[in-house]
Amino acid sequence: MSNEKEPLLTIEDLTVSFDGFKAVDxxxxxxxxxxxxxxxxxxxxxxxxxLDLICGKxxxxxxxxxxxxxxxxxxxxxxxxxxxxxxxxxxPSIYENLTVFENLEISYPxxxxxxxxxxxxxxxxxxxxxxxxxxxxxxxEMLEIEGAFLSHGQKxxxxxxxLLMQEPELLMLDEPVAGMSPAERERTGDxxxxxxxxxxxxxxxxxxxFVQRIAHKVTVLHLGKILAxxxxxxxxxxxxxQDVYLGH
Amino acid sequence: MLSFxxxxxxxxxxxxxxxxxxxxxxxxxxxxxxxxALGLAIIFGQMGVxxxxxxxxxxxxxxxxxxxxxxxxxxxPSLAPYYFVIAIVIAFFVAGLVGALVEWTMIRFLYRxxxxxxxATWGLSLIMQQAFRSIFGAREVTPTLPEWLMGSFKxxxxxxxxxxxxxxxxxxxxxxxxxxxxxxxxxxxxxxxxTVQNRAMSGAVGINTALVDRLTFALGCGxxxxxxxxxxxxxxxxxxxxxxxxVDTFLVVVFGGAANMxxxxxxxxGIAQAQSVSExxxxxxxxxxxxxxxxxxxxxxxxxxxxxxxVRS
Amino acid sequence: MKSIxxxxxxxxxxxxxxxxxxxxxxAVLPMTLDIFRLNLVGKYLTYGFxxxxxxxxxxNSGVLSLGQGIFFGLGGYCIAMFLKLEASSPANTAIxxxxxxxxxxxxxxxxxLPAIWVPFRSxxxxxxxxxxxxTLIAFIVGAAMFKRRVGGVYFAVITQALxxxxxxxxxxxxGLTGGRNGITDxxxxxxxxxxxxxxxxxxxxxxxxxxxxxxxxSRWVLSTRMGRLLLAIKDRxxxxxxxxxxxxxxxxxxxxxxxxxCGIGGAMFVLQVGFISPSLVGIVPSIEMVIYAAVGGKMSLxxxxxxxxxxxxGKSLFSENFPQLWPFFMGGLFIAVVMLFPNGIAGVWQSMxxxxxxxxxxxxxxxxxxxxxxxxxxxxxGSEV
Numbered sequence: 001m002s003n004e005k006e007p008l009l010t011i012e013d014l015t016v017s018f019d020g021f022k023a024v025d026x027x028x029x030x031x032x033x034x035x036x037x038x039x040x041x042x043x044x045x046x047x048x049x050x051l052d053l054i055c056g057k058x059x060x061x062x063x064x065x066x067x068x069x070x071x072x073x074x075x076x077x078x079x080x081x082x083x084x085x086x087x088x089x090x091x092p093s094i095y096e097n098l099t100v101f102e103n104l105e106i107s108y109p110x111x112x113x114x115x116x117x118x119x120x121x122x123x124x125x126x127x128x129x130x131x132x133x134x135x136x137x138x139x140x141e142m143l144e145i146e147g148a149f150l151s152h153g154q155k156x157x158x159x160x161x162x163l164l165m166q167e168p169e170l171l172m173l174d175e176p177v178a179g180m181s182p183a184e185r186e187r188t189g190d191x192x193x194x195x196x197x198x199x200x201x202x203x204x205x206x207x208x209x210f211v212q213r214i215a216h217k218v219t220v221l222h223l224g225k226i227l228a229x230x231x232x233x234x235x236x237x238x239x240x241x242q243d244v245y246l247g248h
Numbered sequence: 249m250l251s252f253x254x255x256x257x258x259x260x261x262x263x264x265x266x267x268x269x270x271x272x273x274x275x276x277x278x279x280x281x282x283x284x285a286l287g288l289a290i291i292f293g294q295m296g297v298x299x300x301x302x303x304x305x306x307x308x309x310x311x312x313x314x315x316x317x318x319x320x321x322x323x324x325p326s327l328a329p330y331y332f333v334i335a336i337v338i339a340f341f342v343a344g345l346v347g348a349l350v351e352w353t354m355i356r357f358l359y360r361x362x363x364x365x366x367x368a369t370w371g372l373s374l375i376m377q378q379a380f381r382s383i384f385g386a387r388e389v390t391p392t393l394p395e396w397l398m399g400s401f402k403x404x405x406x407x408x409x410x411x412x413x414x415x416x417x418x419x420x421x422x423x424x425x426x427x428x429x430x431x432x433x434x435x436x437x438x439x440x441x442x443t444v445q446n447r448a449m450s451g452a453v454g455i456n457t458a459l460v461d462r463l464t465f466a467l468g469c470g471x472x473x474x475x476x477x478x479x480x481x482x483x484x485x486x487x488x489x490x491x492x493x494x495v496d497t498f499l500v501v502v503f504g505g506a507a508n509m510x511x512x513x514x515x516x517x518g519i520a521q522a523q524s525v526s527e528x529x530x531x532x533x534x535x536x537x538x539x540x541x542x543x544x545x546x547x548x549x550x551x552x553x554x555x556x557x558x559v560r561s
Numbered sequence: 562m563k564s565i566x567x568x569x570x571x572x573x574x575x576x577x578x579x580x581x582x583x584x585x586x587x588a589v590l591p592m593t594l595d596i597f598r599l600n601l602v603g604k605y606l607t608y609g610f611x612x613x614x615x616x617x618x619x620x621n622s623g624v625l626s627l628g629q630g631i632f633f634g635l636g637g638y639c640i641a642m643f644l645k646l647e648a649s650s651p652a653n654t655a656i657x658x659x660x661x662x663x664x665x666x667x668x669x670x671x672x673x674l675p676a677i678w679v680p681f682r683s684x685x686x687x688x689x690x691x692x693x694x695x696t697l698i699a700f701i702v703g704a705a706m707f708k709r710r711v712g713g714v715y716f717a718v719i720t721q722a723l724x725x726x727x728x729x730x731x732x733x734x735x736g737l738t739g740g741r742n743g744i745t746d747x748x749x750x751x752x753x754x755x756x757x758x759x760x761x762x763x764x765x766x767x768x769x770x771x772x773x774x775x776x777x778x779s780r781w782v783l784s785t786r787m788g789r790l791l792l793a794i795k796d797r798x799x800x801x802x803x804x805x806x807x808x809x810x811x812x813x814x815x816x817x818x819x820x821x822x823c824g825i826g827g828a829m830f831v832l833q834v835g836f837i838s839p840s841l842v843g844i845v846p847s848i849e850m851v852i853y854a855a856v857g858g859k860m861s862l863x864x865x866x867x868x869x870x871x872x873x874x875g876k877s878l879f880s881e882n883f884p885q886l887w888p889f890f891m892g893g894l895f896i897a898v899v900m901l902f903p904n905g906i907a908g909v910w911q912s913m914x915x916x917x918x919x920x921x922x923x924x925x926x927x928x929x930x931x932x933x934x935x936x937x938x939x940x941x942x943g944s945e946v
Contacts, residue, residue: 055803081805093800095793102789111786112805114814120786166805298714357900362714363625364899367855370848371895378888495725495844498718533733540726544719548702551711 006069008033008200009054009170014063016053023049025224027063033169036192036201038211040235041221042245047204048090050221051172055087056080067170082112086168090175092155094162096148100139103147103158104130107165129165136195137161138187153184157191164195171201177210189213208246220245274524276413276482279420281516283475284497285504286427289512291468292501294444295461297355298366301373302497303490305469308346308376309339309476310485311384317391329394336419336477343473348466355465356458373491380487388486397481412481419478423471428509440464496523499543505553515554519543575780578863579773586769596758603765603833605873606772610826612854612865613775614819619851620859621783622815623795624712627847628720629823631727632695634842636824638731638738639694641837642678643687644747644755653748664746669736677737684751691828692821699820700813707809707816712798721844728843743838747831755832768829775822776862782818791815852891855898858907868905 007030014027024046031037039047052058054065056077065072072080081087095103108129111120134140137157142150150158156176163171176192177185185207192201192214205211211218211232218235220227222245228238235241288302299305316335320327350372358365393412400410431437442450443460451457479485496519504515519539527535547553590602611629618624651660657667662674680686702723706716731738739745747755754760782788793801794808801808831837840846857868872894879887902909 076807077802078805078807081803087803089800093797093803095796095800097792097796098789105786106789106793106801107804109805112807114787114810117787117790117811118782118785162804298718354896354900361899363717364903366625366627366714366717367848367851368896368899371892371899374888374892374895378885378892381888382885491844495718495722499722502715502718531733533729537726537729537733540722540729544722544726547715547719548705548709548711551706551709551715 007031008035008068009202010064010066011050011054012064012066014050014053014060014065016049016058016060016062022224024053024060027225029219029226031170031200031202033200034196034198036196036203036214036216037219038203038205038215038217039219039221040205040208040211040245041227044223045221046224047221048174049224051087051174051202051204054080054172055085078112081166081168082109084169086163086166086171088156088159088163088171088173088176090178092152092159094147094150094155094158097146099144099146100134100150100158101130101143104133104161104165107162109166133161133164136164137191153180156180157188160188160191169199171195171199173201173203175204175206177205177207185210274521275417276410277524278517278520279413279416280475280479280482281493281496281500281520282420282513283423283471283478284493285500285512285516286424287468287471287475288497289501289504289509290427290471291465293508294440294464295359296362297359297465298362298369299465299468300366300369300494301350301376301490302369302469302472303492303494304373304376304380305343305347305472305490306476306479306493307380307485307487307490309343309473310480310489311380311389311476312339312342312473313477313480314384314389314391314485317393321392328392329396332394332397335391336474339473339477340470341473343476344466344470347469348462350469351462351465356461359461373494377487377491384487386487388484388489390484391480393481416478416481419474423474424509424513427467427471436460436463495540499540499547502547503543503553511554579776582776582863582866583769583773586773587766591762591765596761599765600761600833601877602870603761603768604830605870606765606768606866607826607830607833608850608853608873609772609866609869610775610822610829611819611850612857612869613772613779613862614822615851615854616859616862616865617779617782617791618815618819619854620861621788621795622791622812623798624812624815625717625851626720626816626819627717627844627851628724629819629850630724630842630844630847631720632699632820632823633827633830633846633850634727634731634837634839635695635698636691636827637831637837637841638744638827639681639687639690639824640828641744641747641831642681643684644750644831645744646674646678646682647751648746648748663739663744665739665742665744666736671736675737688828691824695820695824695827696817699817703813703816704809707812710809712812721847724842724844724847728839731839731842739838741839743836743840745836745838747835750832756835761833764829764833768833771825771829772866775825776866779818779862787811787814849891852895852898854905856894856902856905858905858910860904861907861911864905864907864910867907871906 009029009031011027011029014024014029015022016024027046027050029050039050041047049058053060054067054072056072056075060073063073067080067083067085070083072083072085075083095106098106105122105126108126111117131140131143134143137160139154139157139161142154147155147158156179160173160176173192177188180188189210192203195201203211203214215232217230218232219229220235220238220241227244228235228241230238236246284302284306287305288299291297291299291302313332313335316331316338320331324331354368354372355365358368397412397415402409431441439450439455439460440463443455443457443464447457450460476485479489483489500516500519501512503519504511504513522542523536523539526538529535530538586606591599594602611633615626615629618626645663649661649663654660654662654664654667657664658670659667659672662671666674681690702720706712706719711719732741734740735742749755755764783791790801790806790811793804794811798808827837827841830841853869853872854865855868856872857866858864872891875890876887879890898905904911
């Protein structure tokens with residue numbers, strides 16, 4: 001129903017200040033469907049804060065966040081999620097005392113109300129979907145293992161799996177390969193490229209090699225504002241970006 | 249505590265006087281609440297530890313004063329006018345020592361588990377109450393207060409200001425000043441604040457965080473001991489005297505914003521006065537009930553209290 | 562059939578647990594105890610309702626309420642009001658200045674029944690109120706607090722304050738509520754004399770049946786997605802919001818359901834013991850009821866019942882022989898449970914079983930276990946004791 005040519009996410013003049021300190025300062029940003037955008041920048045540039053603002057974890061003090069033509073500011077977190085945005089956190093955030101299967105099941109996008117939960121049934125359809133997502137995130141063998149016993153990398157995959165279950169239109173990942181071995185990083189990169197179809201993905205990352213491999217477009221953030229935007233090649237040759245972040 | 253019959257039948261002047269006196273009664277209550285809240289705010293606001301036995305540390309201080317009074321009466325009657333101040337100091341140190349012991353044996357294992365500290369300290373309060381009952385008896389006791397604390401002075405004909413009330417208030421304000429000075433001007437105070445704000449870094453720069461925790465808890469308990477000493481001047485002490493004030497104290501701390509000296513002062517003043525005045529106009533317990541209900545309602549609407557800390561978590 | 566077995570009874574193991582409890586409650590105890598002691602057990606079972614509710618609320622959702630006495634008391638007062646009105650018929654109260662109203666109202670020179678008492682003339686109303694009034698209060702208080710993200714310690718202290726408010730409020734209004742002495746001298750329930758021995762037997766069995774019913778309902782709730790969600794909320798509440806759930810409404814549900822069970826318990830208390838007073842509503846009884854669940858095992862529905870029975874039996878044994886020692890023991894129990902047995906007796910039992918199973922497994926297949934992570938039996942699969 002919304003115009004295919006319109007950007008999926010539009011941020012206008014977004015500002016958030018904590019007691020005078022402007023973590024995000026008049027940010028203007030937009031993303032299309034099926035786009036894989038990476039945000040890079042030095043620490044304290046406001047990258048995680050931008051994700052916090054979009055998903056409702058932090059309240060903005062000014063500006064607009066439009067997703068599918070609706071203003072997200074003021075919407076409670078769980079409604080934003082149901083509206084189509086999924087977020088993966090910097091430190092893996094899974095339910096430690098539930099099994100992998102149950103972690104994924106909780107993320108299944110139906111029966112979210114109190115009575116919906118009581119009435120929710122584990123139909124073959126649900127089970128099939130859980131199993132296929134588990135396979136996509138390399139956890140098919142671990143379905144009965146409790147979250148607490150997964151390795152760091154596996155927890156990251158599980159979290160991505162939980163997001164996939166939600167079937168979001170915009171997927172936001174905060175440092176998805178942090179703490180992973182090179183082999184794990186490669187698998188994760190493939191995974192992300194595979195799931196990029198039919199959805200928009202916004203990633204924050206520091207690993208330049210990883211970024212180079214997967215990004216369509218890169219945005220550089222510095223002091224709460226956009227410093228530069230473009231393809232990886234353009235960014236890498238940008239002098240200001242080199243000064244501030246990449247090094248010469 | 250003062251009790252009043254319905255105010256109909258008093259002249260306007262008399263009512264004014266009654267309100268002033270009731271206000272002073274409220275000030276005594278304010279002082280005790282303030283001291284209790286100060287100790288609790290240090291423990292809860294600084295360390296996140298919920299000490300449901302805090303009232304029992306107050307009672308401990310009160311019993312120490314009583315003990316001193318008995319010893320002086322029986323063995324050193326000539327010291328009678330002087331013992332009280334020393335007794336307060338003793339109350340502070342005994343309560344502090346017991347607090348340190350409790351922290352060492354129990355609290356330090358429960359720092360990341362606030363709900364569990366609730367239950368464990370409740371258990372401690374049961375044990376302490378029964379210990380008081382066994383050692384000092386179930387009946388309420390009062391120390392013999394020195395001469396200079398008795399009596400009152402009368403600025404006008406109708407107003408009677410009890411001296412002990414003034415003393416208690418002075419004591420409380422002194423303690424607030426002393427604690428503030430200690431926390432913000434002394435080296436140990438700096439260590440305490442540093443440990444709370446960034447434990448890992450504090451440890452890394454050589455601060456013995458375990459010791460700091462113990463001292464912080466002990467300080468909070470010691471202040472409760474002083475509250476107990478203050479309490480002896482306005483009421484008698486029994487094994488469950490502590491439990492009478494614990495809920496109020498918590499509400500004071502939460503209402504004031506938990507992390508905040510000014511909030512604690514304003515909050516204890518407000519709540520003490522509200523209770524005192526409403527006790528006058530409504531019968532007995534209904535005064536307390538109304539005050540509590542108003543506080544809880546306000547907390548439900550504004551859970552962060554009056555002066556919340558604006559720290560980005 | 563198999564899925565019913567799984568949902569309500571928690572698998573074959575759970576069914577055995579319930580059957581064992583039913584055997585003890587319905588057969589063993591009535592056969593071995595005289596009616597006086599059986600009535601005492603009946604009283605303890607009413608506290609069990611609170612403990613079962615706490616397993617849902619505290620053990621599974623991570624919400625500690627120190628004010629469950631509020632709901633226990635409300636349920637008790639509702640049925641007590643009906644029973645008192647029935648016992649205060651004009652014939653029975655002929656010697657009062659105003660016949661037809663409860664005696665304590667007469668002592669306070671009240672001349673007609675206060676409006677709030679009038680609906681309690683009807684048994685259906687009173688029975689509905691027993692369940693609905695605590696649920697409604699829990700709903701309102703819970704919604705007010707959880708929607709504002711008041712949780713943890715703050716919530717616990719506020720429930721404590723509410724318990725204090727209610728008990729003081731009841732205490733200070735003798736004309737309306739019977740004051741400190743409570744409502745006493747209850748006689749008949751719709752004509753049936755509840756003081757006779759045969760009535761006490763019947764009430765005991767009814768109480769046991771209702772308690773087991775509450776356990777089955779709780780089992781069912783925990784077997785649905787709700788159960789897993791409550792555990793997730795207990796683990797990581799903020800994350801659950803980002804899975805698309807309105808966390809507050811789930812906590813309100815758990816709080817209200819536990820309140821309803823407390824209300825039923827309170828009513829059964831009144832019917833078996835014959836009175837209600839503010840001493841069952843305030844801070845002390847509310848926290849005591851928490852220890853029953855904690856000792857038995859806050860993650861285990863059956864454990865909570867056994868814990869209640871154990872602690873209360875211990876209490877009356879101590880009171881008979883060493884009354885001064887009981888508070889020391891109870892205080893020590895609080896501390897021991899928190900520091901040594903966080904999941905109570907049921908938790909100890911469970912970890913012993915798991916270790917036993919692991920020993921047996923490793924004896925059978927030593928080499929293959931080298932690479933796989935040694936995960937213990939998943940906590941939820943049919944392990945509900």
